[in-house]
Amino acid sequence: MSERGVIISNPYDRLSKEQVELIDKTSLELLQHPGILCYHEESVALLEKTGAIIKKTKEGEHDAWWVSIPPGAVKEALETAPSKVTLGARVPENRVVLDAEKTRVHFGSGSETNYWLEVEPETYISKDNKGERVFPIMKKKRGNLELLCRSAHLADQFENLDFFIRNVNVQDADITTDNKDVNVFFAALNNLTKPVISGVADLEQLEKVVKMAEIIAGGSDELRKNPLVAFITSVIKSPLQVVDETAEKLIAIARLGLPVVISTSPQGGSTAPIDDVGMVAQVNAEALAGITINQLANPGAPVIYGAVPVRARMDDLHDMYGVPEFCHYTMACAQMARYYKVPCYSTAGVGDAKVPGIQATMEKMLTHTMVPLAAPGLVHYAFGLLDKTQTFCPEQALLDNHQIGMIKFLQRESGVSSDTVEKTKKVVEEVMHSPYRMYARYARGMLRRGEIFSGFPFEGELEDQDQTLLLAHEKIKEMEQTEVKHLSEEICNRIFDKIPGLLPRLNPYREVK
Amino acid sequence: MSKDIIEMIVDNVLQGRRNKDDEGIEEGTVGQPGVAELVGDALEKGIEPDKILLEGLSRGMEMVGEKYESGEYFIPDMLTAAEAVEAGMEVMEPHLVGKGESGGKGKIVLATVEKDLHDIGKNLVAIMLKGAGFSVTDLGIDVPAARIVEVAEEEGADIIGLSALLNTTMINMEDVVKELEQKGLRQKVKVMIGGAPTSDDFAREIGADTYGKDAFAAIREADKLLKAGGDN
Numbered sequence: 001m002s003e004r005g006v007i008i009s010n011p012y013d014r015l016s017k018e019q020v021e022l023i024d025k026t027s028l029e030l031l032q033h034p035g036i037l038c039y040h041e042e043s044v045a046l047l048e049k050t051g052a053i054i055k056k057t058k059e060g061e062h063d064a065w066w067v068s069i070p071p072g073a074v075k076e077a078l079e080t081a082p083s084k085v086t087l088g089a090r091v092p093e094n095r096v097v098l099d100a101e102k103t104r105v106h107f108g109s110g111s112e113t114n115y116w117l118e119v120e121p122e123t124y125i126s127k128d129n130k131g132e133r134v135f136p137i138m139k140k141k142r143g144n145l146e147l148l149c150r151s152a153h154l155a156d157q158f159e160n161l162d163f164f165i166r167n168v169n170v171q172d173a174d175i176t177t178d179n180k181d182v183n184v185f186f187a188a189l190n191n192l193t194k195p196v197i198s199g200v201a202d203l204e205q206l207e208k209v210v211k212m213a214e215i216i217a218g219g220s221d222e223l224r225k226n227p228l229v230a231f232i233t234s235v236i237k238s239p240l241q242v243v244d245e246t247a248e249k250l251i252a253i254a255r256l257g258l259p260v261v262i263s264t265s266p267q268g269g270s271t272a273p274i275d276d277v278g279m280v281a282q283v284n285a286e287a288l289a290g291i292t293i294n295q296l297a298n299p300g301a302p303v304i305y306g307a308v309p310v311r312a313r314m315d316d317l318h319d320m321y322g323v324p325e326f327c328h329y330t331m332a333c334a335q336m337a338r339y340y341k342v343p344c345y346s347t348a349g350v351g352d353a354k355v356p357g358i359q360a361t362m363e364k365m366l367t368h369t370m371v372p373l374a375a376p377g378l379v380h381y382a383f384g385l386l387d388k389t390q391t392f393c394p395e396q397a398l399l400d401n402h403q404i405g406m407i408k409f410l411q412r413e414s415g416v417s418s419d420t421v422e423k424t425k426k427v428v429e430e431v432m433h434s435p436y437r438m439y440a441r442y443a444r445g446m447l448r449r450g451e452i453f454s455g456f457p458f459e460g461e462l463e464d465q466d467q468t469l470l471l472a473h474e475k476i477k478e479m480e481q482t483e484v485k486h487l488s489e490e491i492c493n494r495i496f497d498k499i500p501g502l503l504p505r506l507n508p509y510r511e512v513k
Numbered sequence: 514m515s516k517d518i519i520e521m522i523v524d525n526v527l528q529g530r531r532n533k534d535d536e537g538i539e540e541g542t543v544g545q546p547g548v549a550e551l552v553g554d555a556l557e558k559g560i561e562p563d564k565i566l567l568e569g570l571s572r573g574m575e576m577v578g579e580k581y582e583s584g585e586y587f588i589p590d591m592l593t594a595a596e597a598v599e600a601g602m603e604v605m606e607p608h609l610v611g612k613g614e615s616g617g618k619g620k621i622v623l624a625t626v627e628k629d630l631h632d633i634g635k636n637l638v639a640i641m642l643k644g645a646g647f648s649v650t651d652l653g654i655d656v657p658a659a660r661i662v663e664v665a666e667e668e669g670a671d672i673i674g675l676s677a678l679l680n681t682t683m684i685n686m687e688d689v690v691k692e693l694e695q696k697g698l699r700q701k702v703k704v705m706i707g708g709a710p711t712s713d714d715f716a717r718e719i720g721a722d723t724y725g726k727d728a729f730a731a732i733r734e735a736d737k738l739l740k741a742g743g744d745n
Contacts, residue, residue, distance in 0.1 A: 441592070445536065
């Protein structure tokens with residue numbers, strides 16, 4: 001059983017039981033009328049077998065089908081979808097077991113950002129008193145494989161990070177559609193020991209990625225028992241459209257028997273209603289459509305209900321994550337997934353802010369605190385994301401790791417019991433009869449048992465300057481010096497022998513030679 | 514081979530165990546002799562009180578200070594260790610009287626000044642000073658200047674330590690300095706102050722000898738004052 005993550009003792013129900021049933025009914029009705037607009041012929045064929053009403057149409061140059069999905073088909077898919085899904089890892093203690101009937105929440109990274117934000121301390125001279133001051137200066141870099149490896153190495157060390165979704169979009173000159181997937185999966189698997197979840201850019205590469213994972217896991221059966229890789233498919237283009245190429249991948253992954261997240265990310269105000277009811281009804285319908293196709297392709301295949309609803313900014317229609325509506329949407333979706341007994345993939349911790357600071361902290365704290373209360377199994381985007389999801393900053397990821405530690409600590413049980421109140425009475429009695437009536441001795445016991453939260457680790461000493469980012473930068477430098485837990489030389493070399501397209505510079509052993 | 518009893522005293526100071534009933538940092542120590550019992554045993558075995566004090570209790574407390582400086586120990590560790598030293602000192606006291614060591618490092622009278630009822634900071638200072646080997650008379654809270662000086666005179670105190678949390682009561686610290694001057698004791702008794710609204714500047718302003726920003730600073734400042742002797 002997974003020991004990672006945190007158990008939410010009393011999940012917050014944003015929706016009443018009646019409201020959950022009403023959203024369920026509404027989503028199923030939306031899947032019938034207007035139904036989905038499907039661009040993938042095989043999905044249409046699978047749905048047709050369930051009694052779906054199909055009407056062919058043309059969208060621009062593309063063939064498409066209006067599909068009215070009968071509620072029974074969705075309910076049957078939900079029956080066959082497993083409530084437990086394991087995300088494997090290179091080391092057993094890092095495995096994540098998602099159980100839709102339990103309330104354990106896991107936090108992870110993601111998703112592909114275009115920029116890596118480097119923090120560089122620079123010294124300035126004051127105009128007033130000529131004194132020196134050090135300030136953190138932020139510099140943006142384009143993502144590449146080297147940065148992805150660094151990110152995976154750091155992710156392995158963040159104690160509150162439970163799963164890794166690639167957070168750097170690699171833009172190296174020698175990366176092409178034909179070799180991207182194998183290289184980015186290898187970069188992750190060779191630099192951390194936690195579950196790896198990712199999309200695949202090219203269906204042709206899927207087989208190679210799975211072969212690579214089988215070599216690491218020790219065989220095909222071993223990989224199914226310990227799925228070191230899981231996949232994300234954005235099969236739905238909101239509103240309610242099934243994308244041809246992604247549906248193809250979804251079906252292929254289902255048939256491989258590997259876990260897949262059905263990720264749908266409508267934007268309230270543009271591709272989905274902005275109000276709570278409309279958004280949740282639509283995003284829920286979209287997730288259900290994806291699960292139905294997945295289960296029709298391979299009944300019982302491990303599948304995860306992924307809902308990433310965002311709100312539109314009203315001034316430029318960009319995504320907004322750090323707003324209360326975002327919490328409303330995602331918390332309701334987590335509740336819907338639990339109602340269906342399908343593990344849920346959710347989102348928290350994205351800063352709309354462009355750089356670390358007060359705005360980012362406020363936005364992150366809001367969603368990091370609220371979303372897990374609804375007890376989704378997976379919370380992604382939780383580490384280091386800024387500027388919506390455009391930028392990844394390692395120092396911010398470290399601060400987020402600490403923030404998640406606080407959120408996890410918040411979930412501790414009160415400990416009130418007949419035994420503990422008796423102990424309390426004894427302690428109060430003792431202290432009241434001691435010379436200074438102080439509880440320090442008893443605080444020490446809790447301190448040593450790790451029952452007292454450690455406080456903020458990046459507190460500076462200056463009285464007139466926030467040093468958080470500079471101190472986080474020092475810590476990141478220290479973490480980057482630690483040894484990477486690479487795959488063994490034998491496994492690395494086997495992978496490089498068997499899997500075409502891997503860039504030699506990613507093999508730490510061959511490079512040394 | 515069993516540990517030397519002095520080493521055991523040091524260990525138990527580090528563990529903050531006053532006596533056999535206390536838990537230490539490590540589990541499973543309840544029932545084993547604590548500092549009070551070990552000091553008693555050491556005295557019975559004829560070990561010189563100086564050795565027990567310097568190589569056991571004081572050495573233990575120095576190590577606690579080092580662990581605090583390195584971040585391994587926290588305030589609760591310091592306070593419990595100081596309490597353990599105090600328990601040992603109580604056992605030692607009859608053996609020190611007559612040897613000119615009953616006051617340990619020196620005598621300090623502590624008080625929160627008149628009209629101020631706050632005592633957490635002052636209590637921390639008292640515990641830590643005792644742990645550091647000072648003899649401390651704590652007069653408590655809301656103590657008039659005249660009473661503080663009266664006790665300091667009776668006890669032959671080297672230092673008066675004053676605490677205040679309010680900026681409305683901190684001005685009463687000056688009354689203590691004036692009272693000492695009026696009684697002709699100012700050259701003999703040093704004054705150190707502390708508390709949230711106070712500062713180095715304020716100490717100078719009212720004619721106090723020093724200011725300590727926390728309990729550790731109080732120990733350092735008290736040591737400095739005693740070393741400086743009557744240079745006031």
